[in-house]
Amino acid sequence: MSDPALPYRPHDHDACVAQALADARSICKAHNARLTPIRERVLELIWQSHQPLGAYELLAALANDGRNAAPPTVYRALDFLQQYGLVHRIASLNAFIGCAHAGACHTSLFLICRHCRNTLEISSSTVSAAVTQTAQAHRFVAEEAIMEITGQCPGCSPEHETQPHD
Amino acid sequence: MSDPALPYRPHDHDACVAQALADARSICKAHNARLTPIRERVLELIWQSHQPLGAYELLAALANDGRNAAPPTVYRALDFLQQYGLVHRIASLNAFIGCAHAGACHTSLFLICRHCRNTLEISSSTVSAAVTQTAQAHRFVAEEAIMEITGQCPGCSPEHETQPHD
């Protein structure tokens, strides 16, 4: 299998997914929330791809499972997962990706490679501080921040001109 | 140049729109681009609202003009206007707003009030620098940045509890 994942670095992807699912289970338990089979499966599918997945891609994957799913099923699962901070929505792609810092309060910045689509979630206190400060300077009460940077990841950047990922 | 700090403050809106249109005309002229009636009208409609407008809202407005427009008409006009930096797309709202710094190279941050929807475009060098630095730290070549902060503007923030804007 062509080691699909890898935001920029090889790693044991199965283990990384398993860890994410284990974290999710404990987070849900702590909140008395039910990580039902559908919800868990959606989360697993999302984690198996480091590229953000669209709702209808998830839908197709569920259909592959032999499951009889319609759009609301997927959107409801996604709503749940977002609510507990287990996945993020990438607004510029209409797609979803697993949260790399589930459980922790954080403002994330996403580095999205326009070539291989691998997406890296970063929690930068420098950026967060700059944003907070800017908002305050305009007497604006910031509640949610979306920061999505599109460009080229190290594996696909022009200086290399080798095989890009994917 | 049009008064940049428009939302959140009273101002002569007609003049502000007129100025934006004049700027647009000169920018297009400089690039040998044609600011056709449809494109200009779309830009005007967008500027007349400080709240971001959706493509289908624009479509309805064009229909009101007695014009016979279909979705591609609007999307093409929007593509054109974005190409020349005259409008920005707000990804989290699927909507468009006039660019407050047309002509200048800039990375913008948007402060979107979830109450009155007024949206302020800010060019913060602090934030830009922090983002650039973070991207570089991951050897990521940043090309486009989307930064959208949702929250409450001064007029709608809870401490006031007066009449919100809009």
Next chain:
DNA sequence: CGGCGGATGTTATAATGTTGCAAACATTGA
């Protein structure tokens, strides 16, 4: 058991965005 509430199934539909082709129009150069 029986009722309650959350989760899922099902159908339909809304909202957003795109493709492809043809007609209209502007610009250029002979």
Next chain:
DNA sequence: TCAATGTTTGCAACATTATAACATCCGCCG
């Protein structure tokens, strides 16, 4: 002026993304 060319617009159909409304199921608690 006229044809050649390229851009813009009209138009119809379609693709994608997201939600509404209501029925059903299932676990839990009394």
